[in-house]
Amino acid sequence: MSSHKPLVLLVLSFCTCAAYAQTPEDKEELSSVTVESTGDESDLRHSPLPVTVIDAERFHGRNISLNEVLKRVAGVRLREEGGLGSRTTLAIHGLEGKRVKIFINGNPLNSPDGTFGINDIPIQLIQNIEIYKGVVPARFGGDALGGAVNIVLRDxxxxxxxxxxxxxxxxxxxxxxxxxxxxxxxxxxxxxxxxxxxxxxxxxxxxxxxxxxxxxxxxxxxxxxxxxxxxxxxxxxxxxxxxxxxxxxxxxxxxxxxxxxxxxxxxxxxxxxxxxxxxxxxxxxxxxxxxxxxxxxxxxxxxxxxxxxxxxxxxxxxxxxxxxxxxxxxxxxxxxxxxxxxxxxxxxxxxxxxxxxxxxxxxxxxxxxxxxxxxxxxxxxxxxxxxxxxxxxxx
Structure with a gap:
């Protein structure tokens, strides 16, 4: 999967003008031109931070929970006490509890009583999942010493x-x-x-x-x-x-x-x-x-x-x-x-x-x-x- 987001830039006007200026003998077939630009997700993957980015779009339309997606990531461990709605403990490289923070669009999710679990969020509403294993970006703030999970919702x-x-x-x-x-x-x-x-x-x-x-x-x-x-x-x-x-x-x-x-x-x-x-x-x-x-x-x-x-x-x-x-x-x-x-x-x-x-x-x-x-x-x-x-x- 490409880490770039292709920009749909059509340069037909340029090609048409060039064609009018050519004689039959000078005609030359031009190959297609694709202009690509790196997006936030690609920049994050290539950053020096120890981060794993999951593209949630490939799970859209499937009956799968966010917990099941996170279980597939190396270094991430989830301990569930039961089915949907049961208490879940998230650990990154062995660190858990208050050492690991959860964010939605960069905003901290952790509430005083753990009211709202990430497994409640349908995978269809998620664009990608960022898992930071250790160092957390300064823009998140907080005291996530063991790592963090940032859920980016679809726009x-x-x-x-x-x-x-x-x-x-x-x-x-x-x-x-x-x-x-x-x-x-x-x-x-x-x-x-x-x-x-x-x-x-x-x-x-x-x-x-x-x-x-x-x-x-x-x-x-x-x-x-x-x-x-x-x-x-x-x-x-x-x-x-x-x-x-x-x-x-x-x-x-x-x-x-x-x-x-x-x-x-x-x-x-x-x-x-x-x-x-x-x-x-x-x-x-x-x-x-x-x-x-x-x-x-x-x-x-x-x-x-x-x-x-x-x-x-x-x-x-x-x-x-x-x-x-x-x-x-x-x-x-x-x-x-x-x-x-x-x-x-x-x-x-x-x-x-x-x-x-x-x-x-x-x-x-x-x-x-x-x-x-x-x-x-x-x-x-x-x-x-x-x-x-x-x-x-x-x-």
């Missing part, structure tokens, strides 16, 4: 309709839709889109403790959906102004390991507003300006109110403690997170091979826990402490 330019649906094992269903409309005269582009994921994650296994007993491992269903609206304005004082509104929800049942959990689950809601500004030659020639602002409000709910628990053979019994299937304490929590994120990047190009980059990333996070049911049962306030903190990273 649906002009008027576009894209619909996808896939069905797989364990009743896994994935759907995505994008609709964009370009208003050429006003240089405004408006788009709406979203995706839906669902997996039952049920299967039958033999009991390791009781001979002949077959256990149906259920209560591990996962559902999520997202909807978004985006408006892009081109060629104003800024080269590009983008406004985006996003709503995301997920519902995840909790599957037991030592006990047959049948009712406990988690729910999540997320609302986000994002503004992006870009301008080349900002105040000075060769000085590029990029600024991103995002407001996120997250509600994370943990529901475990059962008073009756079950064994794997289906028999019922009273839950231990004062209720709840997991800890002996009933829960109906509603923890609220709120983030304000500012991301500024200034890049001055000295020449093709050298430049100076300044990156400032600031995040203010507030956290308000609330679990009235557990507090009432125990007679005192239970849960984590409220917090209000601000983090800034300059690189």
């Amino acid at each position: 649906f330019e002009g008027s576009w309709v894209d619909l996808n649906y896939g069905h797989g094992s364990f009743d896994t269903q994935r759907a995505a839709a994008v609709l964009t409309k370009m208003f050429e005269a006003q240089k405004i582009e408006v788009g709406i889109g979203g995706f839906y994921n669902h997996a039952a994650n049920d299967y039958v296994m033999k009991s390791p403790f009781v001979d002949g007993l077959k256990i149906r491992r259920d209560h591990d269903a996962y559902s999520s959906y997202a909807a978004g609206l985006v408006m892009t304005l081109d060629d104003r004082w800024f080269d590009e102004i983008e406004l985006e509104l996003v709503h995301f929800e997920s519902d995840k049942e909790i599957q037991g390991i030592q006990s047959n959990i049948q009712q406990a689950k988690t729910k999540t809601q997320l609302q986000a507003v994002a503004v992006s500004l870009e301008r080349a030659d900002f105040l000075l020639d060769r000085l590029d300006f990029e600024y991103d602002f995002a407001w996120l409000a997250i509600e994370a709910k943990f529901i475990d109110k059962a008073m009756e628990c079950f064994s794997f053979d289906g028999s019922a019994r009273t839950c231990p403690g004062v209720g709840g299937e997991i800890s002996g304490i009933p829960h109906d929590s509603n923890d609220e997170h709120e983030d304000l994120r500012h991301d500024l990047n200034l890049h001055y190009s000295i020449n093709r091979n050298h430049g100076i980059n300044l990156h400032l990333n600031t995040v203010r996070s507030t956290f308000s826990p609330c679990d009235p049911l557990a507090s009432e049962e125990l007679g005192y306030v239970i849960g984590a402490f409220p917090s209000d903190k601000t983090n800034s990273v300059i690189t």
Whole structure:
């Protein structure tokens, strides 16, 4: 596969004029002319950074998840606790957790509770995947000492309709839709889109403790959906102004390991507003300006109110403690997170091979826990402490 993006440049006018000036004896057949220019993806592959770039376009139209694509990359390891919606740990060259950061279009994905997993994103909405093994570009900022994964979403330019649906094992269903409309005269582009994921994650296994007993491992269903609206304005004082509104929800049942959990689950809601500004030659020639602002409000709910628990053979019994299937304490929590994120990047190009980059990333996070049911049962306030903190990273 060529690492260049061919530019469709037709030079027929030049050829026609030349032909009129020739005599039959002087005619000479010209070979075709192709002009090629390297794009961002090719430049990244040829950069000195230890980076692997995956062209996601070759996976479009296939029922494959982002996790499955990442598993094919040397040096990358994913540890999944179950099917779609289960916790996944990403490791690059053995380093994982907070040492590895995940970005979408250069914006950090990591949230306080890990609400939104990369496997939720349909592969059809991804242009390419950049995997940095060690050194991370300064424009990303942050403290990704072990590496990073940057997911570059497709840019649906002009008027576009894209619909996808896939069905797989364990009743896994994935759907995505994008609709964009370009208003050429006003240089405004408006788009709406979203995706839906669902997996039952049920299967039958033999009991390791009781001979002949077959256990149906259920209560591990996962559902999520997202909807978004985006408006892009081109060629104003800024080269590009983008406004985006996003709503995301997920519902995840909790599957037991030592006990047959049948009712406990988690729910999540997320609302986000994002503004992006870009301008080349900002105040000075060769000085590029990029600024991103995002407001996120997250509600994370943990529901475990059962008073009756079950064994794997289906028999019922009273839950231990004062209720709840997991800890002996009933829960109906509603923890609220709120983030304000500012991301500024200034890049001055000295020449093709050298430049100076300044990156400032600031995040203010507030956290308000609330679990009235557990507090009432125990007679005192239970849960984590409220917090209000601000983090800034300059690189």
